[in-house]
Amino acid sequence: MSPNSAGLAKKMGYTNVHVMLEGVPGWKKAGKSVVASEKLVQTGNIVLLDLRSKAEYEAGHIPKAHNIPMAALAEKEDSLPIKAPIVVYANSFVEAQQGYNLIKKWGAKTGSIWPGGVNSWTATGKKLATGPTPASITWVRELEKGEVGVAEFKKAMEGGGNQVILDVRTKDEVQTGAFKNSISIPLDQIEKRLGELPKGKEMLIHCSTGARAEMAKNALDKAGMKSRILRADVECEQGKCEIKD
Amino acid sequence: MQNKQLRNWIPFLLLTGLLVGGPTLSGSPALAADPAPQAAQSANIFVGKVTGKSNKAKTISIEVKGKNEFVKFDDKTTGLEHADEGEAAVIQFEMRGDDKFATTIKPKLASLPEGVKEMKAGELAKFVALGPDEGKYVLIDSRPAAAYHEGHIPTAISIPDSVMKETGAAYLPGDAKLKDLQLIFYCGGYT
Numbered sequence: 001m002s003p004n005s006a007g008l009a010k011k012m013g014y015t016n017v018h019v020m021l022e023g024v025p026g027w028k029k030a031g032k033s034v035v036a037s038e039k040l041v042q043t044g045n046i047v048l049l050d051l052r053s054k055a056e057y058e059a060g061h062i063p064k065a066h067n068i069p070m071a072a073l074a075e076k077e078d079s080l081p082i083k084a085p086i087v088v089y090a091n092s093f094v095e096a097q098q099g100y101n102l103i104k105k106w107g108a109k110t111g112s113i114w115p116g117g118v119n120s121w122t123a124t125g126k127k128l129a130t131g132p133t134p135a136s137i138t139w140v141r142e143l144e145k146g147e148v149g150v151a152e153f154k155k156a157m158e159g160g161g162n163q164v165i166l167d168v169r170t171k172d173e174v175q176t177g178a179f180k181n182s183i184s185i186p187l188d189q190i191e192k193r194l195g196e197l198p199k200g201k202e203m204l205i206h207c208s209t210g211a212r213a214e215m216a217k218n219a220l221d222k223a224g225m226k227s228r229i230l231r232a233d234v235e236c237e238q239g240k241c242e243i244k245d
Numbered sequence: 246m247q248n249k250q251l252r253n254w255i256p257f258l259l260l261t262g263l264l265v266g267g268p269t270l271s272g273s274p275a276l277a278a279d280p281a282p283q284a285a286q287s288a289n290i291f292v293g294k295v296t297g298k299s300n301k302a303k304t305i306s307i308e309v310k311g312k313n314e315f316v317k318f319d320d321k322t323t324g325l326e327h328a329d330e331g332e333a334a335v336i337q338f339e340m341r342g343d344d345k346f347a348t349t350i351k352p353k354l355a356s357l358p359e360g361v362k363e364m365k366a367g368e369l370a371k372f373v374a375l376g377p378d379e380g381k382y383v384l385i386d387s388r389p390a391a392a393y394h395e396g397h398i399p400t401a402i403s404i405p406d407s408v409m410k411e412t413g414a415a416y417l418p419g420d421a422k423l424k425d426l427q428l429i430f431y432c433g434g435y436t
Contacts, residue, residue, distance in 0.1 A: 001406040002387040002432040007358030008409055009417065013424050018364040020431040021355050024388075027398050027431075030366040034396030037403075044394065085395060112396035170301055187302035191315055192343065208301075215297035215306040218313035 033097050036087045036112040038124075047081060047139050048114070051090040051099045060128035062089065062114070062121050067133035073099055077106050084139040085110040089117040141245075146217065148204050148228040150245050156204050157181050166203040166227070168216045173208065177236030187212045190219050203227040208234050289345075291316065291336045292353055298328050305347060307336060316347045324350035331434065364429055372429070373399050382427040383417070398431065406432070 006019045020026070024034060040046060041062065050057050050065040057067035068076050070090060080086065086103055088111070090096040096113045103111055114120075118128060143149055148156075156163040157180045165182035167174060174184045185193050187207070197203060203220060205213040210231035220227045233244040293309040305316045305328045316338050318325060327334050333353035338345045357363060372380040377400050384401040386393045393403035404416045418426060 002385075002430040003355055003357050003361070005385065005387045005404065005406050005409040006361045006428070006430045009428050009430070010358055010360055012414055012417070014417070014428050015360075015425050016427045017361045018427065018429045019355075019357055019361055020364045020366065020369050020429060021357075021434075022366050023431045023434040024392075024396070024398065025434045026366045027369070030370065032366070032370060032398070035399050036396060037394040040394040110395055115399060168302075173301070187299060188304045188315070188317060188344075207299075211297060212299045212302055212304075215299060215302075215304065215315075218296060218306055218308075219315065222313050 033100050034112045035115050040085075040112075041087060041114050041121075044085065044087075045139075045142050047084045047086045047137055049086060049088045049099065050133075051088055051095060052117075054133075056091075058130060058132055060118060060130055062118060063127075063129045065089075065129075065133075066137050070095060070099055073102055079137060080106070080108075081137060081139040082106055082108050083141065084108075085112070087112050087114050089114040091117055144231075146228055147231050150230070150232060150243050153204055153206070153230050153243070162201055163204050164198055164201045166197065166205045166216070168205060168207050168212050173236070177239045177241045179206070179241055187216050190216050194219070194223050194225065197225065201226075204230060206230040206232075206234055289338050289340070291338065293333065295328050295330055295332050295334050297330055298325075305336065305350075307334065314345075316345045318347045318350075322347045322350065327352045333434075369398070369429060369431075372427075376400060382429055385428060385430045387430050387432040392433065401431075 002019050002021075002023070006017050009017050022029070027034065036044075036046075041048060048062060048065040050061045050067045051070040051073065052067070053069050054067060057065075061067065080103065086108055088096050088099045088103070090099060093113065093115055096115070096117070100111055100113050116123075122128060153165070155161070156165055159181040165179050167178055167182045167184045168187040168190060169184070170186050171184075178184060183197065185196065203225065205216050205220070205227055206229070207213045207216075210229055213229040213231070217227050217229050230243070235242050235244065291307050291309045291314055293307045293314075295305060296308050296313065297306040298304075303318050305318060307314050307316065316336055318328075327350045328336070328347075333355070335351045335353050336347050337349045338347045340346075369384075372382050373384070377383060384398060386397045386401040386403050387406045387409065389405050389407075390403055393401070393405075397403070402416070408416075417428070
């Protein structure tokens with residue numbers, strides 16, 4: 001992508017054009033942080049963390065922010081929804097970076113810093129909120145394109161509708177339990193066995209996390225078959241399966 | 246870096262040479278625009294972006310020229326660490342019955358358009374610390390806008406590659422005197 005754009009710039013007459021091939025992954029590997037855009041902080045489905053002291057937070061914070069003072073952050077691992085994009089801010093970039101690094105260590109895949117904290121927020125005329133922090137942090141993931149929600153998936157188990165569940169786990173995994181109204185085709189056989197799927201139905205694909213389901217969806221897409229995936233943990237034991245969102 | 250890149254290239258060039266009769270052996274690696282010519286694709290090589298890897302199903306999915314392909318792997322497959330989702334990879338495979346089995350996986354090195362130079366993270370960090378005015382640069386994030394919003398390198402502006410193709414000129418400094426201004430592009434890795 002970026003080499004293409006650089007080539008275009010070169011054609012436009014720019015003479016001093018570089019590409020950082022390592023991109024964002026390389027930047028992060030070098031121990032550097034990425035920053036959030038104003039739009040994300042304003043309207044994104046994120047968890048915004050204010051790492052300043054309680055007094056500073058209550059006197060004025062960015063709307064929707066939760067307060068966990070930096071000194072207390074280390075004990076708060078369990079109260080953070082680690083799957084959420086977490087954006088942090090503090091009084092300084094360095095302090096925000098410390099918080100960000102800690103959260104990243106806990107396994108957060110998406111996270112960034114709002115540089116400049118409350119000052120860069122009010123600098124463009126936006127207002128701060130005041131008062132105590134909400135009692136708990138809640139975050140609900142929004143379904144991405146091509147995903148099916150847990151409620152709709154459960155309904156499809158009852159059958160009768162226009163949807164069929166496609167289980168792409170291995171044979172061994174299926175032995176521990178499977179959903180009603182489901183067809184089992186392990187991922188590594190999916191391409192050869194597409195003909196076994198009922199025609200004209202929407203396939204709701206699941207595995208044990210969503211990763212293999214996504215790969216299977218690629219094969220169904222390629223064959224022009226309608227499908228969505230369940231991106232949730234599926235755990236089966238003694239014939240019973242549970243979905244953990 | 247140049248040497249390292251060259252070293253990484255040599256086995257691959259030799260391999261392509263053996264398989265398809267050496268189409269690019271004489272070319273400089275940086276100028277080889279497409280490291281997998283059409284002929285190599287049919288010679289059991291997939292070049293593209295890895296779209297998934299399942300250790301349970303021992304299967305990799307890779308997007309090759311807009312199409313999804315599955316390749317199995319086993320204990321003998323080398324270079325599995327290069328088959329991470331989102332990475333550009335070169336997968337050599339063999340047919341076992343109807344199944345494709347990966348034998349060797351290598352990272353695909355991006356090639357740069359002529360006259361464009363590479364910049365490493367460490368050097369970029371020095372410019373970012375100075376800021377665009379003092380460092381005299383424009384840093385451009387070529388990824389889709391959503392990725393930019395979620396988290397970008399400090400001081401970057403967003404011009405997705407697709408936008409650059411259409412109306413990129415509108416976002417760059419248009420003054421002819423500024424044509425020697427340093428432009429630095431990046432995206433989501435070696436793709």
